[in-house]
Amino acid sequence: MLAGRADPCPMSDEHHHDSTSAGCCATETDHDVIVVGGGVAGLSAALMLGRSRRRTLVLDAGRPRNRFAAHMQAVLGSDGKAPEDLLATGIEELRAYDVEVRRAQVTAVATDDRTVTVHTAEGDRITARALVAASGVSDQLPDVPGLSQRWGRSVLHCPYCHGWEVRDRALGVVFTSPLAPHQVPLVRQLSADVTAFFGGFDDGTGSAGAPVELTAELRQRLQAREVKIVTEPVVALHGEGGDLSEVELSTGARVPVEAIFTGAELREQAAYLDGLGLRRAQSPFGEFLEVDPMGHTSNPRIFATGNLTVPTGNVPMSLGAAATTGAGVNHFLAEEDFDDAQQPDRFWENRYGASAQSWSGNPNAALVAEAGDLAPDSSLDLGCGEGADVIWLAGKGWQATGVDISTIAVDRARKAAAAAGVADRTAFSAVDLRTFDPGRQFDLVTASFLHSPVDLPRTEILRRAVGWVAPGGRLLVISHQPGEHHRHHLDLPTVDAEVTALDLPDEAWSIRKQVIPRTVTRPDGTEIEHCDGIVEFSRRAGTSSGT
Structure with a gap:
């Protein structure tokens, strides 16, 4: 029928009730929101959603990007804390808001005008009204001996995240992108002993990374701050365990360096979104999902946040961006709830x-x-x-x-x-x-x-x-x-x-x-x-x- 019997008591003898409950929706789904990725971005978005009384499920494959780092820095209130400890604290906080965190690998996502359907490698089919993609990126390193095992220890990517810990040491910046020259002044702020490796890495297939022309102007700029310049590519790293003592050049020469800063190739961990045809935007780090300031993609039911949209964002940046996205998803659903309330069929299904x-x-x-x-x-x-x-x-x-x-x-x-x-x-x-x-x-x-x-x-x-x-x-x-x-x-x-x-x-x-x-x-x-x-x-x- 169209409408029914309004009464203040939902267990009275009449058939319909005239006040909606918080957070309800005309579409019957398993959850209001599914968050893909249980890193800091995913948990931050889920926290905002849980506190907004949204039925939220976090699906996490268990491979956070910062798992190679022993500690996080520049995270207010958690400076020096182990990444896994922050995640454990976050999961515990989510329990207070009935947010479920489940280990699962998402393989595919489909949408219609009302529903998101998620498929997992474990064989589950789960539905929601909206999805937040927060599965991040992976750092793809050249196949250079000694490089990958030192990632996050003495091979670093962010002066703000790791710079204090290697201050006053012999540092290097290995150029792998056109943005590398901008990193040199940040590293020079940490130490007076800095070497710029213009040749990037050579894994045997040629120099890895976009070449940067060493112009006379750039050479003069670096030398003015006593930055040493090396043009030969790096072919190997040497040191005890995860420590670094020197880098080997293609000429066989070795340069004493205790830590290097470099950029890896960033790859989205979001193949599950491939079938949705989402719009993408070009950035200095490659092509990534295009989103508005609230994390909304070109699909009305798909949001994205964290390193999927800002691949260079550190922990506090990802926390803040994801909190904004969580609020954006809740606002989207709240407006939809009001829209639904004006449609008789959806109103009564609610x-x-x-x-x-x-x-x-x-x-x-x-x-x-x-x-x-x-x-x-x-x-x-x-x-x-x-x-x-x-x-x-x-x-x-x-x-x-x-x-x-x-x-x-x-x-x-x-x-x-x-x-x-x-x-x-x-x-x-x-x-x-x-x-x-x-x-x-x-x-x-x-x-x-x-x-x-x-x-x-x-x-x-x-x-x-x-x-x-x-x-x-x-x-x-x-x-x-x-x-x-x-x-x-x-x-x-x-x-x-x-x-x-x-x-x-x-x-x-x-x-x-x-x-x-x-x-x-x-x-x-x-x-x-x-x-x-x-x-x-x-x-x-x-x-x-x-x-």
């Missing part, structure tokens, strides 16, 4: 999807009083909710039909009818009453608490329902009456206004109306008084459907 059961399962008392003595025949309930009225009528011998706009409600109604043993005398359909036409007539048509905070052409629906009443049959309209409780929620008609709006001819219809007070106990135990309006439109035998 209502029913917010809880396992919305109503008590008992028939409306007014219906029981009005229909208890009627001879059973065929009935149609407009806005049947979870089916309590239909099931009660079927139990009395009626062939009872119920319609509701919510597929969740209709599914529950079918199951309840089967459990009550009346499935053979009931029929339920998910329909929109704005366009619904049963194609037949019934001896009893009921519209109990047919109210809605969203679009509901109620009078138009009831006028059409008049034509669905068989000669000698009844249209029974049960509604809330205007009062203090409902004045902020619904525009409710009085019983007199109900009769006037339908304007049925006396020669074809007899009308009986009444207002009945009743007391409702709220979930907190307090009692409030309602007034229900009951209007019975009885069609005289022998009249045509046009009267």
